[in-house]
Amino acid sequence: MSESPERDARHKARMQRKKAVVDDKIALATDEYGLLLVHSGNGKGKSSSAFGMVARALGHGMKVGVVQFIKGAATTGEEAFFRRFPEEVSFHVMGEGFTWETQDRQRDIAKAREAWAVARRLLDDDEIGLVVLDELNIALKYGYLELDEVLADIEARPVLQHVVVTGRGALPGMIGAADTVTEMNLVKHAFKAGVKAQKGIEF
Amino acid sequence: MSESPERDARHKARMQRKKAVVDDKIALATDEYGLLLVHSGNGKGKSSSAFGMVARALGHGMKVGVVQFIKGAATTGEEAFFRRFPEEVSFHVMGEGFTWETQDRQRDIAKAREAWAVARRLLDDDEIGLVVLDELNIALKYGYLELDEVLADIEARPVLQHVVVTGRGALPGMIGAADTVTEMNLVKHAFKAGVKAQKGIEF
Numbered sequence: 001m002s003e004s005p006e007r008d009a010r011h012k013a014r015m016q017r018k019k020a021v022v023d024d025k026i027a028l029a030t031d032e033y034g035l036l037l038v039h040s041g042n043g044k045g046k047s048s049s050a051f052g053m054v055a056r057a058l059g060h061g062m063k064v065g066v067v068q069f070i071k072g073a074a075t076t077g078e079e080a081f082f083r084r085f086p087e088e089v090s091f092h093v094m095g096e097g098f099t100w101e102t103q104d105r106q107r108d109i110a111k112a113r114e115a116w117a118v119a120r121r122l123l124d125d126d127e128i129g130l131v132v133l134d135e136l137n138i139a140l141k142y143g144y145l146e147l148d149e150v151l152a153d154i155e156a157r158p159v160l161q162h163v164v165v166t167g168r169g170a171l172p173g174m175i176g177a178a179d180t181v182t183e184m185n186l187v188k189h190a191f192k193a194g195v196k197a198q199k200g201i202e203f
Numbered sequence: 204m205s206e207s208p209e210r211d212a213r214h215k216a217r218m219q220r221k222k223a224v225v226d227d228k229i230a231l232a233t234d235e236y237g238l239l240l241v242h243s244g245n246g247k248g249k250s251s252s253a254f255g256m257v258a259r260a261l262g263h264g265m266k267v268g269v270v271q272f273i274k275g276a277a278t279t280g281e282e283a284f285f286r287r288f289p290e291e292v293s294f295h296v297m298g299e300g301f302t303w304e305t306q307d308r309q310r311d312i313a314k315a316r317e318a319w320a321v322a323r324r325l326l327d328d329d330e331i332g333l334v335v336l337d338e339l340n341i342a343l344k345y346g347y348l349e350l351d352e353v354l355a356d357i358e359a360r361p362v363l364q365h366v367v368v369t370g371r372g373a374l375p376g377m378i379g380a381a382d383t384v385t386e387m388n389l390v391k392h393a394f395k396a397g398v399k400a401q402k403g404i405e406f
Binding site: 037039040041043044045046047048049050051052053054055056057058059060076077078079080081082175178179180181182183184185186187188189 | 240242243244246247248249250251252253254255256257258259260261262263279280281282283284285378381382383384385386387388389390391392
């Protein structure tokens with residue numbers, strides 16, 4: 001992810017596209033456009049809330065795209081459920097997730113970039129009304145993706161498309177770009193000793 | 204909701220039932236039982252997160268019950284979606300909700316008690332793995348239902364059934380009874396002037 005003329009050219013093209021989209025937005029008046037929502041914090045509900053919004057969007061007849069940047073991030077139930085609707089939900093769980101164990105940073109970066117390429121396709125598709133980028137904040141926090149590039153792609157999305165970004169440790173730049181930021185804070189977590197993670201709740 | 208011998212007898216029966224359930228729980232060892240989760244706070248995502256858990260539970264083949272204590276509480280999309288699965292989701296939107304305008308307290312209490320009767324049926328049904336009591340905290344905060352009675356019914360539910368209670372202003376007793384409490388806090392809500400509530404996001 002070093003600097004390069006190609007990257008500069010890509011950036012310029014994106015910025016031009018962004019400007020065109022902003023102009024479109026202005027032309028559309030200001031009363032309807034896609035929002036960027038960020039769910040952060042150390043509590044539960046960041047991803048669950050995004051998946052509740054998926055259900056809500058489907059209830060309104062929208063199509064939805066989901067990219068999970070960390071495989072196995074406690075959401076196997078949602079994946080099983082929403083895969084029932086392949087016409088309506090484009091569901092992507094990327095690679096094996098990040099290698100917390102192996103600490104192979106180059107491999108992590110490569111995986112994150114693959115995931116982002118999928119996300120970018122969804123962000124380019126104006127038939128999709130809602131895009132969930134689950135645990136994207138983690139990939140950004142670890143520097144596996146560049147925030148400027150990610151934000152430019154998000155900003156250049158179709159005017160009416162909503163995006164939800166989840167994950168603890170949202171970067172200030174992501175918070176700055178968002179329309180709405182919610183922090184889920186753990187107030188109490190009193191699992192009795194010996195109680196394991198519960199199906200339907202934790203995963 | 205005044206004191207009465209009938210109510211005392213009902214309470215005693217519930218407490219006996221609760222004791223039996225607690226004994227059952229102990230007998231089941233401590234490694235699997237239904238959790239009581241509370242989503243409170245002034246931010247977004249309290250109800251959405253509960254509905255994400257509905258999707259998760261359905262993905263695991265569970266049956267789910269939902270009671271919405273405030274009709275039209277910004278969740279028409281979820282209702283439309285989850286009503287597609289009548290065999291798996293028992294979805295109840297109660298009455299016309301509370302009468303913020305008319306201030307008719309007796310009517311509100313009657314409506315809340317009707318809603319609670321439906322909730323109690325779900326809490327009695329051991330085929331249901333997850334019960335969502337959406338905006339219940341509001342009914343409790345306004346004193347339309349008695350906390351002790353509500354908690355006794357929740358506590359007496361089937362051992363493996365999970366319950367999610369949503370709504371701002373959770374009472375201390377509800378927080379005390381919960382296994383997990385998450386507070387959704389609004390960090391930023393920068394809807395540009397003139398932007399109306401967005402379908403798929405706000406409702």
